[in-house]
Structures are given as structure tokens and as C-alpha cells.
Amino acid sequence: xxxxSDHKHSSSGLLKxxxxxxxxxxPKPDPDVDNHPPNAEERELREYPLDLAxxxxxxxxxxxxxxxxxxxxxxxxxxxxxxxxxxxxRAASEWDESVDRRDFxxxxxxSLALAGMAGCGKPSEQYIVPYVKQPxxxxxxxxxxxxxxxxxGGDALGVLVESHExxxxxxxxxxxxxxxxxxxxVFAQAAVLDLWVN
Amino acid sequence: xxxxxxxxxxxxxxxxxxTNFISRFSLFAGIxxxxxxxxxVLGLARxxxxxxxxxxxxxxxQFSHKHHVGDDGIDCRYCHTSVETSxxxxxxxxxxxxxxxxxxxxxxxxxxxxxESYRTDASIEWVKVHRLAxxxxxxxxxxxxxxxxxxxxxxxxxxxxxxxxxxxxLMQWCLDCHRNTEMALRPLDKVYDMAWxxxxxxxxxxxQYKAERNIRNTSELSSCSTCHx
Numbered sequence: 316x317x318x319x320s321d322h323k324h325s326s327s328g329l330l331k332x333x334x335x336x337x338x339x340x341x342p343k344p345d346p347d348v349d350n351h352p353p354n355a356e357e358r359e360l361r362e363y364p365l366d367l368a369x370x371x372x373x374x375x376x377x378x379x380x381x382x383x384x385x386x387x388x389x390x391x392x393x394x395x396x397x398x399x400x401x402x403x404x405r406a407a408s409e410w411d412e413s414v415d416r417r418d419f420x421x422x423x424x425x426s427l428a429l430a431g432m433a434g435c436g437k438p439s440e441q442y443i444v445p446y447v448k449q450p451x452x453x454x455x456x457x458x459x460x461x462x463x464x465x466x467x468g469g470d471a472l473g474v475l476v477e478s479h480e481x482x483x484x485x486x487x488x489x490x491x492x493x494x495x496x497x498x499x500x501v502f503a504q505a506a507v508l509d510l511w512v513n
Numbered sequence: 514x515x516x517x518x519x520x521x522x523x524x525x526x527x528x529x530x531x532t533n534f535i536s537r538f539s540l541f542a543g544i545x546x547x548x549x550x551x552x553x554v555l556g557l558a559r560x561x562x563x564x565x566x567x568x569x570x571x572x573x574x575q576f577s578h579k580h581h582v583g584d585d586g587i588d589c590r591y592c593h594t595s596v597e598t599s600x601x602x603x604x605x606x607x608x609x610x611x612x613x614x615x616x617x618x619x620x621x622x623x624x625x626x627x628x629e630s631y632r633t634d635a636s637i638e639w640v641k642v643h644r645l646a647x648x649x650x651x652x653x654x655x656x657x658x659x660x661x662x663x664x665x666x667x668x669x670x671x672x673x674x675x676x677x678x679x680x681x682x683l684m685q686w687c688l689d690c691h692r693n694t695e696m697a698l699r700p701l702d703k704v705y706d707m708a709w710x711x712x713x714x715x716x717x718x719x720x721q722y723k724a725e726r727n728i729r730n731t732s733e734l735s736s737c738s739t740c741h742x
Contacts, residue, residue: 438644440640441641441644442638442639443638443639444637444638445605445639446606446607446636447606447608447630447634447635448606449608454594454595454598455594455603456595456599456601
């Protein structure tokens with residue numbers, strides 16, 4: 316990195332002053348080149364340049380296969396390992412107590428993938444609750460129709476009520492009753508809900 | 514920024530050459546394991562653990578079909594009264610039990626739930642043994658009146674001290690019969706016969722019954738809307 320920036324620097328610094336003696340164009344800072352003054356961290360690293368003699372003594376008793384990327388890593392330089400643990404040396408250290416993006420994605424992925432599992436498992440037990448004394452003429456699973464009269468608006472409407480094991484589900488007109496002749500109005504249709512009160 | 518040229522050489526060292534084999538192997542192993550897992554899940558869904566085939570339940574009264582049907586010879590319809598006329602076979606009312614047990618074993622402890630039900634007018638809660646999903650329509654009356662016997666679907670009920678489900682009740686099971694109904698059709702007076710066995714020339718007799726009883730063909734009986742309506 317240093318070699319690169321030095322090279323660019325010198326190329327832009329090649330601008331010669333005009334014969335008049337005035338500099339007409341001050342060299343613009345190259346946006347690609349990071350030429351800020353070294354900050355504390357970089358200074359620290361540079362303050363401890365690699366001492367090959369120390370490295371050699373540290374490596375003297377090592378043998379066999381060992382993989383390494385830099386001499387600093389191999390020689391277990393404490394400043395270097397400190398630098399390694401700060402993923403973003405120039406910025407703040409990583410806030411690693413929280414759920415980070417990767418963990419968040421992992422959790423969401425897992426919960427999506429396992430969402431369908433909610434449908435697995437044994438179905439729970441169901442119960443059959445038969446009559447104690449079954450009404451005469453009732454066939455289990457078949458509706459019964461009761462002819463009755465509904466008092467409404469000072470009139471009596473002849474209706475048939477469909478009932479499933481004692482539960483009314485539908486009201487229709489009774490074709491054999493003179494006041495309805497099989498027809499009903501909206502009030503009679505809705506009256507089935509009244510039967511469920513309490 | 515330029516990458517230092519040593520980097521690639523380093524990578525080669527980090528991953529040993531055998532990694533090539535392992536990565537290829539794990540591709541195939543992955544496919545194999547996924548297949549195995551799928552087979553496992555589907556197998557489990559068909560296992561008695563989930564279909565509850567052959568599993569007895571503990572009932573409020575340990576009612577025995579073996580004693581009542583096998584030993585005493587009571588007809589199914591005496592208790593399951595609506596089996597010929599309705600979608601559901603029906604579980605008998607307490608009064609049906611009391612018609613005999615008000616005199617028979619009328620003071621034994623294990624019949625107390627029945628006497629209590631009769632006294633207090635509160636129903637006995639039997640655990641449901643056969644249970645189809647709510648999205649399936651099943652009807653007893655058509656099966657019984659076209660000559661499919663109880664034992665074809667429920668097994669040897671007369672030999673069951675406690676009721677259990679003799680078949681899987683999976684969709685496949687229904688379809689296996691709907692595709693070859695002739696193998697299950699009996700003479701109409703044998704529907705309640707627990708010991709009925711298909712004759713040697715059942716396919717032939719079955720086809721005859723099929724014609725006599727106007728039983729529809731396979732494509733109609735296995736069309737989705739027959740059972741999912």
C-alpha cells in the first residue's frame with residue numbers, strides 16, 4: 316500500500332511550476348489515494364517493525380507443517396494479533412453482543428424453514444358423545460324437520476326448522492301452512508340466530 | 514488495491530488436496546441424505562404411530578366387542594343403529610346399554626360410569642377410534658347397502674376385546690378398493706358376517722354384483738370430488 320501511494324504521489328507532484336515562477340495549478344488530492352497522516356493505530360504498528368532476529372529465535376524450535384499468512388502471524392507478534400482481533404481497525408470495534416445481520420438471517424431462515432413443521436405431529440384425541448336417551452325417530456347424522464309457528468309482527472308464520480341432533484340450523488317456510496305457503500322473509504331467515512341466544 | 518501474489522499459493526496450503534474429493538462427495542451425499550429424509554418422513558406419516566392403526570385407547574368403560582358380538586352374538590345394528598341409513602354408524606345411547614345392564618351385572622364397579630350417565634343425564638365420552646380428516650366425506654349407508662361388509666374395513670370386530678383401527682384409513686386405502694370394488698362386494702345378507710372371506714372366483718362374482726347393484730366405474734369412484742366435496 317505504501318509503495319503504491321508513494322508512486323502516485325510522485326507522479327502528481329511532477330507538475331512543474333510555470334516559467335513565470337507562479338504555480339498555476341495546485342496538485343489536487345487524488346481521491347483514490349488515502350494519504351491521511353498515520354493515525355494512532357498505524358503509528359503503533361509502524362513503531363514495532365518486524366525484527367527478523369526475534370522472529371528467527373521464536374521460530375527456531377518450530378517444525379513440521381504450519382500454515383501462516385504473514386511473518387507477523389507466524390511469530391505470534393502481540394501487536395499484530397491485537398490488530399487482527401479488531402476487524403475494522405480504523406472504525407469502532409465490532410458490537411458483538413447483539414444479534415448481527417448473519418445471525419438474524421440464520422434465525423429468520425430457520426424459522427421460515429421450520430414454519431411448516433407446525434402442521435406435523437399426531438392429531439389430538441376426539442370424543443364421541445352419544446345421547447343418554449335418544450329422541451324417538453332421530454337417526455344420527457340425519458337432520459330432522461320440525462313444523463312450528465313463528466310469531467312475528469302480530470302474525471303467525473308457519474315454518475319448518477331443520478335440526479341436527481337438537482341444534483337448529485335453518486328455517487324455511489312450511490308449504491302446507493296457509494300463512495307462508497313455503498315462503499319466508501328475511502326476518503324469518505334470520506330468526507335461526509335467535510334460537511341460539513343463551 | 515492490488516492483491517499480493519503470494520495469496521493464491523497460501524490458499525492451496527490452507528485447503529488440502531482431499532478437499533476436492535470431500536466437496537464432490539458431499540454433493541452426492543447431500544442428495545442421498547435428502548432422499549433418505551423424505552423417505553423417512555413419508556414412511557413415518559404412514560406408520561401406525563401417525564395413522565394409529567392397531568392402537569387401542571383407554572375408554573371410560575372397557576367395552577368389549579368380543580364379549581358382546583363374538584360371545585353374545587348381538588347384531589351390530591342393535592347398537593350402531595344408523596349404519597344402514599346415514600353417513601355415520603352412530604354410537605349407542607346409554608339407554609341401550611341399560612336395557613341389558615339394568616339387570617345384568619347391575620352392581621359391578623366397572624359399569625358405574627354407565628349407571629351414573631343414566632342417573633345424571635350426562636353422556637359417556639368415548640374416545641373416537643376411527644377418525645377421518647374433516648375434509649373427507651365418508652358415508653356408511655352407501656357402502657353397506659351396496660354390499661361392503663363391516664369386517665372389510667373394520668377387521669374382525671368380534672375378536673376385539675378393545676376396539677382398534679384395523680386399516681390405515683389413508684387415502685390410498687380408500688382408493689385401493691374404489692379401483693377394484695368387485696373384490697370387496699358380498700351377498701347382501703353377509704354384510705354383518707364377520708367371518709366372510711372372498712371366494713376363489715371373487716372377481717367373477719364381484720363383476721356380477723357390480724352390474725346388478727349399478728356400481729359406478731373406477732374413474733367416477735376415484736374422482737376427487739367423490740370424497741373431497
